[in-house]
Amino acid sequence: MGKYIVKRVLQFIPVFLGVTLILFALQNIVPGDPIKLIGGDKALSPEVELQLRVRYHLVQSDEDGNAILDENGDPVQTSLVDRYLYYMNGLLHGDLGNSYQRKLPVTEIFAQKYPYTVKLAACAIVLESILVAVPAFWLGMLLQLFFGVILKDATGGAISMPISGAGGSSSQYQDWMHYVLPTITLASVSTAYAARIMRSQLLDVMNQDYIRTAKAKGLSNRAIIVKHALKNALIPVVTYIGVDFGGMLSGAILTETVFNWPGIGYEVYRAISMRDWPIVMGGVTLIVVVVMVINLLVDISYAFLDPRIRLGGPSDKA
Secondary structure, eight states: OHHHHHHHHHHHHHHHHHHHHHHHHHHTTSOOOHHHHHTTTSOOOHHHHHHHHHHTTSBOBOTTSOBOBOTTSOBOBOOHHHHHHHHHHHHHTTOOOBOTTTOSBHHHHHHHHHHHHHHHHHHHHHHGGGSOOOOHHHHHHHHHHIIIIIHHHHTTTSSOOOOSSOOOTTOSSOTTHHHHHHHHHHHHTTHHHHHHHHHHHHHHHTTSHHHHHHHHTTOOHHHIIIIIIHHHHHHHHHHHHHHHHHHHHTOOHHHHHHTTOOSHHHHHHHHHHTTOHHHHHHHHHHHHHHHHHHHHHHHHHHHHHOTTOOSSSOOOOO
């Protein structure tokens, strides 16, 4: 098992490097200058703009922090490779950089936002097994319309649900009520698919030889399903739910945007629209790490669900 875990962790390295390299390359393809967007409607002075480009390592600077100029007096652009190496060096030291727009460390922004995403994902993954799958954005808007408008008007405001935000002192609702509608919306996306996987796997497992042996021993149907069939049938279901949970923990952009939920997905969406690349890079980096860790935990769980699986151990010899 230990060898298998080490092998899987080593496989994360090229995936992580590949994703971050692609995202860095996209920064040069997507139109829009993030530095010019900082000023909004007011144009930045050349001096302030140059200082910002030095601060974010977009142009080269000397030891005193002054921009290096070429023979024409123009600042020397930092190459994409050097910017990537600088980012990776900071990442190894736990530094995701600073936001262009908010002037705050990206790690500080995510530390504030991620708990909301984790809570919403935890609620949704619990509820996922009992809902019917429909498009998230469509269901979310229907729930908002019914519970936030129609039901509220019909009862004179006596019965309603919050349709935006995550609560707080300014909300007229209790904090837990803010989780209800976005949780249902997020969980509904994958419920039917997970149920279909479970049903098909149980049907397949119930035809296996060891199930027929258990029946021949006189075990009850409940004992056969719970003690023998369900465990093996859970393997593909756990795989799907694990990947799905990793996606939820990475931030459900559609759901969080519809409900104005202050999580990672909504934060990354806003950062993309404002070309705030440090937040985008930090968000994608966090997403990659979360998904890889969840996938590793799912793979490890196989050995506990099915004892026939030997991960990282010596192969059986005939």
